[in-house]
Amino acid sequence: MSADASSTFIASEPVSISPPTGAIDDAAELVSMAGREAWRKVVDCTLIEWGARPEQLAEAELIPPTRPAVQRAIQIAESFRESSAPPPMRVVPDGDGGIVMERWTETTMRSIEIDRDGCAELVMTRDARVIERIRL
């Protein structure tokens, strides 16, 4: 994953930081710790579980995540965690062997789409229209 793609994902977040004080620094650190913990849960509680037992998700409507998709998702999640990126608001199978991790605001959505082969794209939509798609 490129540094540019990572920063694009981070930049989508509504960040509002007032002039630094000790209390605000502490709060920011807590937020950062919470974000890293959320990413850890994504890896440990969701992605590793899907990799170990993909059949639990299988349905007529849903082809479970493949091993390459899970491996790439873990790689990306760990990279974003290390860069203190905000955690995803949703991590779901894409229904065709891939995985989608996403954050959104009222009108925009940024998704990391990982396909069954482990290829990943950062996709931004506004009012449900795709306005940017970047290969990671």
Add this chain to the structure above:
Amino acid sequence: MPALDPHDLIDDDEIVFRRVSEKSGWYDAKSSRPVAWTAFKPNSNDHDGVSVWRAKYQSAADVAAIGARPGTRYFVLAIRVSQLRSAGAQIVPTPVSGAAGHASISSLRVDAYHESKDAVRALAERIANEIIEPVEGPFGPF
């Protein structure tokens, strides 16, 4: 496969159901976007489009039970056909053996997705965000 009744066209005022398993995470009542667009992303088996069931023939509970996996719970998303069509989606009857009322959102075919990922993604997201009627369930575990 049962013959298609040419008179059984899908009316605008009909409701169709889309089933999602609880394990998929595609529906989360507590989320600010409760329905994930991936619930409408075609998979490799969706050659005719994403599967739905017509409320005219099947209740939400019936739809949840069709081919249900043991131990699994399901939500059933309801969508008004007129809203689907307003969003640009096409829906056609696609009869299957053993249960009446199967249909497909033919705009959400797997080949359409590979031809134009952005267009299919946009339609799936719009359906998920804007035109879901009240969700029923969970039903099960079966």
